[in-house]
Amino acid sequence: MEHIISVTVENKFGVLSRVAGLFSGRGFNIESLSVAPTLDPSMSQMTIVTSGDERIIEQIVKQLNKLIDVIKVVDLNETEFVSRETAIIKVHTKDADRAEALRIVDIFRANVIDSTPSTYTIEVSGDPKKIEAIINLLQPLGIKDLVRTGRVAVAREPVRPVAAQAKKVARD
Amino acid sequence: MKLTGAEIFIECLKREGVKTLFALPGGVVLKIFDTLHQQKDIEVILTRHEQGAGHMAEGYAKATGKAGVCLVTSGPGMTNVITALADAYMDSVPLVCFSGQVPTSLIGNDAFQEADNIGLSRPCTKYNFLVKDVNDLAATIKEAFYIATTGRPGPVLVDIPKDVSMAKAEFTYPNSVSIRGYNPTYEGNKWQIKQAAEAIMKAKKPILYVGGGVGFSGASQELLELAEMTQIPVDMTLMGLGVFPGEHPLSMGMLGMHGTYEANMAMHYSDLVIAVGARFDDRVTGKVSEFCPYAKVIHVDIDPTSIRKNINVDIPIVGDCKTVLRELNQILRATVNGEQKDLRKPWWDQIREWQQAHPLVYHQEQDGPIKPQQVVKRLYELTKDRDPIVSTDVGQHQMWAAQYFKLGKPNRWLTSGGLGTMGFGFPAAMGAQAAFRNRLVLCIAGDGSIQMNMQEMATAVVSKLPVKIIILNNGFHGMVRQWQDLFYEGRYASSNLGTTPDFVKLAEAYGAVGLRVKKVGDLDAILKEALATDKPVIVDVPTYPYENCYPMIPAGGCNHEMLLEDPPELKKKQVGSEKVTPEDKDTVLTA
Numbered sequence: 169m170e171h172i173i174s175v176t177v178e179n180k181f182g183v184l185s186r187v188a189g190l191f192s193g194r195g196f197n198i199e200s201l202s203v204a205p206t207l208d209p210s211m212s213q214m215t216i217v218t219s220g221d222e223r224i225i226e227q228i229v230k231q232l233n234k235l236i237d238v239i240k241v242v243d244l245n246e247t248e249f250v251s252r253e254t255a256i257i258k259v260h261t262k263d264a265d266r267a268e269a270l271r272i273v274d275i276f277r278a279n280v281i282d283s284t285p286s287t288y289t290i291e292v293s294g295d296p297k298k299i300e301a302i303i304n305l306l307q308p309l310g311i312k313d314l315v316r317t318g319r320v321a322v323a324r325e326p327v328r329p330v331a332a333q334a335k336k337v338a339r340d
Numbered sequence: 341m342k343l344t345g346a347e348i349f350i351e352c353l354k355r356e357g358v359k360t361l362f363a364l365p366g367g368v369v370l371k372i373f374d375t376l377h378q379q380k381d382i383e384v385i386l387t388r389h390e391q392g393a394g395h396m397a398e399g400y401a402k403a404t405g406k407a408g409v410c411l412v413t414s415g416p417g418m419t420n421v422i423t424a425l426a427d428a429y430m431d432s433v434p435l436v437c438f439s440g441q442v443p444t445s446l447i448g449n450d451a452f453q454e455a456d457n458i459g460l461s462r463p464c465t466k467y468n469f470l471v472k473d474v475n476d477l478a479a480t481i482k483e484a485f486y487i488a489t490t491g492r493p494g495p496v497l498v499d500i501p502k503d504v505s506m507a508k509a510e511f512t513y514p515n516s517v518s519i520r521g522y523n524p525t526y527e528g529n530k531w532q533i534k535q536a537a538e539a540i541m542k543a544k545k546p547i548l549y550v551g552g553g554v555g556f557s558g559a560s561q562e563l564l565e566l567a568e569m570t571q572i573p574v575d576m577t578l579m580g581l582g583v584f585p586g587e588h589p590l591s592m593g594m595l596g597m598h599g600t601y602e603a604n605m606a607m608h609y610s611d612l613v614i615a616v617g618a619r620f621d622d623r624v625t626g627k628v629s630e631f632c633p634y635a636k637v638i639h640v641d642i643d644p645t646s647i648r649k650n651i652n653v654d655i656p657i658v659g660d661c662k663t664v665l666r667e668l669n670q671i672l673r674a675t676v677n678g679e680q681k682d683l684r685k686p687w688w689d690q691i692r693e694w695q696q697a698h699p700l701v702y703h704q705e706q707d708g709p710i711k712p713q714q715v716v717k718r719l720y721e722l723t724k725d726r727d728p729i730v731s732t733d734v735g736q737h738q739m740w741a742a743q744y745f746k747l748g749k750p751n752r753w754l755t756s757g758g759l760g761t762m763g764f765g766f767p768a769a770m771g772a773q774a775a776f777r778n779r780l781v782l783c784i785a786g787d788g789s790i791q792m793n794m795q796e797m798a799t800a801v802v803s804k805l806p807v808k809i810i811i812l813n814n815g816f817h818g819m820v821r822q823w824q825d826l827f828y829e830g831r832y833a834s835s836n837l838g839t840t841p842d843f844v845k846l847a848e849a850y851g852a853v854g855l856r857v858k859k860v861g862d863l864d865a866i867l868k869e870a871l872a873t874d875k876p877v878i879v880d881v882p883t884y885p886y887e888n889c890y891p892m893i894p895a896g897g898c899n900h901e902m903l904l905e906d907p908p909e910l911k912k913k914q915v916g917s918e919k920v921t922p923e924d925k926d927t928v929l930t931a
Contacts, residue, residue, distance in 0.1 A: 177521075226648060231645050233644070234644070234645050235521070236466075237521055239520050239521045
C-alpha cells in the first residue's frame with residue numbers, strides 16, 4: 169500500500185544521500201521524494217512517497233528514525249493529511265489548438281506561465297489523479313516537456329508524531 | 341593557546357581514554373603521525389595492512405568493551421579498512437576510525453590518493469563525519485566517540501583533510517554531547533516488562549535466546565540471575581557465547597545452523613522465546629515461516645529496527661538489556677515460587693532427553709588422523725584455568741570452537757558473526773593482546789582464513805603481541821568443501837587449497853615460533869609448549885581433511901530438522917576414495 173512519510177532532517181550536506189542510500193540498500197521503494205528547508209533553516213523537510221506492506225512500512229519508519237540526521241518521522245497514513253503535486257507542462261500548440269489548450273487550462277484551474285507562438289507552458293497543482301488527467305487531455309496536442317515535483321504533504325491538525333507511535337508499538 | 345589539528349586530535353583521544361591506536365601512515369596523515377611520534381601517552385601499533393588495523397581495533401573493543409580506534413590514510417588506506425568497518429557494523433562493535441583526506445581545496449578533483457571516504461563508508465558505518473574546519477574538530481571527535489559507544493554500538497568514521505590536521509585552532513573539549521536526532525532508549529517500557537514477567541511465570545516451555553547485546557550492555561550478571569531464578573534454559577547465539585557460563589547446567593550452548601541439538605530443539609518446541617540482545621539472524625531462524633511455531637516471543641533490544649524485522653514479536657521491549665533485565669528480575673523475585681519448577685519439570689525432562697540422545701560427538705582414533713574437534717577440546721581443557729581470550733576466523737574451525745570452547749565470561753570471545761569475515765581472527769586477537777599484555781590470547785584459525793591477514797605476523801613480532809595461533813589445517817576451505825559434499829555432489833570447485841605454505845617455516849621467517857603436531861599423541865605436549873612461549877606462536881595442526889561440522893541445519897531448513905552426521909552416500913564415498921592423510925601432507929610440507 170502507498171504511504172506518504174514526512175521526515176524532518178538536519179539541513180546539512182550528505183543527508184539526502186543517507187536517506188536515499190537507506191532505501192536503496194534495504195530494497196525499499198521510493199516513488200517520489202521532495203526536499204526543501206523548513207522555517208528553521210537548520211532543518212529540511214522531506215516528503216517521501218513509498219509503498220509496501222505493514223511490516224515494510226514499520227521498518228522504513230524505524231530505519232529512518234535510526235538515522236542520526238533524522239529528527240522526526242511521521243507516517244502520514246496514520247492520520248488525515250493533505251497532499252499536492254505541481255507539474256509544469258510544455259505543450260505544442262498549433263494555431264487551431266491554442267484555444268483548446270486554454271480551455272483545458274481553465275477546466276483544471278491551471279495557469280499558463282510562459283507562451284511562445286508555438287507553445288504554452290502550463291503549471292498545474294493538485295493530487296496525482298488531477299495531474300494524470302490534465303496530461304491525458306494535453307497529450308493529443310503534443311507534450312514537449314513535462315516536469316513534476318513529486319508530492320508534498322502535511323497532516324491535518326492534530327497530528328500524532330511517529331516518535332510517540334514507536335513507544336506505542338512497545339506497549340501493544 | 342592554539343593547537344594544530346593534529347595536536348587537537350591527540351588531545352581528544354587522550355580525553356577519551358585511548359591508550360592504543362592501530363595505524364598505518366600515508367601522505368595526508370603525516371602531520372598526525374609526526375605529532376603522535378612526539379608524545380608518549382598513546383601507543384601507536386603500526387599494522388601491515390589497514391584491514392588489520394581495523395580488525396585489531398575491533399578485537400580491542402570486544403575485549404575491553406571500550407571503543408577501538410584506528411587511523412588510516414586516504415584513498416587505498418580507506419578502501420582497505422572498509423571490510424573492518426562493515427564487520428564492526430554488522431556485529432555492533434564500537435569503533436572510531438580516522439581517515440586522512442586530501443586537502444579541502446582538492447576534494448572532488450580526483451587528487452592523488454583521493455577517495456570519497458564519506459560515500460564509501462556510509463552504508464557500513466553508524467555515522468560518518470567530514471571535518472572541513474579545524475574549529476569543528478574537537479566537537480566532532482567527541483560526537484564520534486559518543487555515537488560509537490552509546491545505544492547499539494557501531495563504527496564511526498571521521499575523515500580529516502590534510503589542511504585541517506595542519507591548521508590551528510583554540511582547543512576546548514566539550515563536556516557533553518547533544519544530538520537532536522539521536523536519543524537511544526535505555527529504559528524499557530514498564531508495562532511491557534510487566535507483561536513479559538507474567539508470560540514468563542505462565543510459560544511451561546520457556547527458553548532464553550541471548551546474543552551479543554547482553555555482552556555490550558554488561559548484563560551477564562542480570563542474565564545469570566534471571567536464568568537461575570526461573571530455571572529457564574539458555575541458548576546463546578554465536579555472538580553471545582560467553583555472556584552466560586558455557587558449563588552452567590542451564591546452558592544449552594550455541595543455537596542455529598551449527599548449534600547443539602538440544603538448543604535448536606528447545607527453540608523449536610518452546611512456548612515462550614525470551615530474546616535478549618539478539619536479532620533473529622537467518623543463521624538462527626532457518627526457515628522463518630516455521631521458526632518457533634508454538635512460541636510467544638518477547639524481544640528485548642536497544643535497536644527498535646531489530647524488533648519485528650525478521651519475525652513477529654508479541655512483547656517488544658526497546659531498551660538496554662541490563663536495565664530491562666534488572667527491572668524484570670525485580671518483578672520476578674517477588675513472584676517466583678516453587679510452582680514454576682513443577683510446572684516446567686516435563687520441559688526439563690524433555691531437554692535432558694534431547695541432550696542425551698544427540699550430544700556433540702566426534703570419533704578420535706588413537707593412531708588415526710587428528711580430528712579438529714579434539715584439538716579445540718584439548719586446547720580448552722588445557723587453558724580454561726587461565727581465562728583466555730579466544731578469537732576465530734570464519735568457517736568450520738569457527739563452529740568447532742563455538743561448540744567445544746565453553747567460555748565462562750563475556751568479552752572473551754572475538755569472532756566475526758554477521759559479516760563472516762575470514763582473516764578477522766588473527767588481527768582481532770592482536771588487538772585484544774594489545775589491551776591485555778599479560779593475558780593469554782588464543783587464535784583458532786583455519787589454513788584458508790589465516791592467510792587472509794598473514795602479513796600481520798610482522799606486527800605481532802615487532803609490537804610484541806604474543807598471540808597463540810592454532811591452525812586447524814585441513815588443506816581446504818573446509819566449510820565450502822562441506823557444502824560441496826552435501827549440496828554439490830562432492831565437486832570441490834576452488835575449495836582445495838593445494839599446496840599450503842609450511843606454516844612452521846613461515847612463522848620462523850617472521851621471527852615467531854612455529855610448531856607442528858604430527859600425531860594425536862603429541863597434541864598436548866605441543867600445545868603446552870606453545871602456551872609456555874612468550875612470543876607469537878603458530879601451531880600447525882594437520883587435521884582430517886574430510887571432517888564435517890554437525891549438527892547442521894541446511895540453509896533455509898527448519899530448526900528441528902538437523903543433519904547429525906554425514907549422510908550414508910557421503911560416508912561410503914569417503915571410505916572408498918583415495919585420501920590425502922595428514923601424514924602424506926606432512927611429508928609434502930617437510931620435503
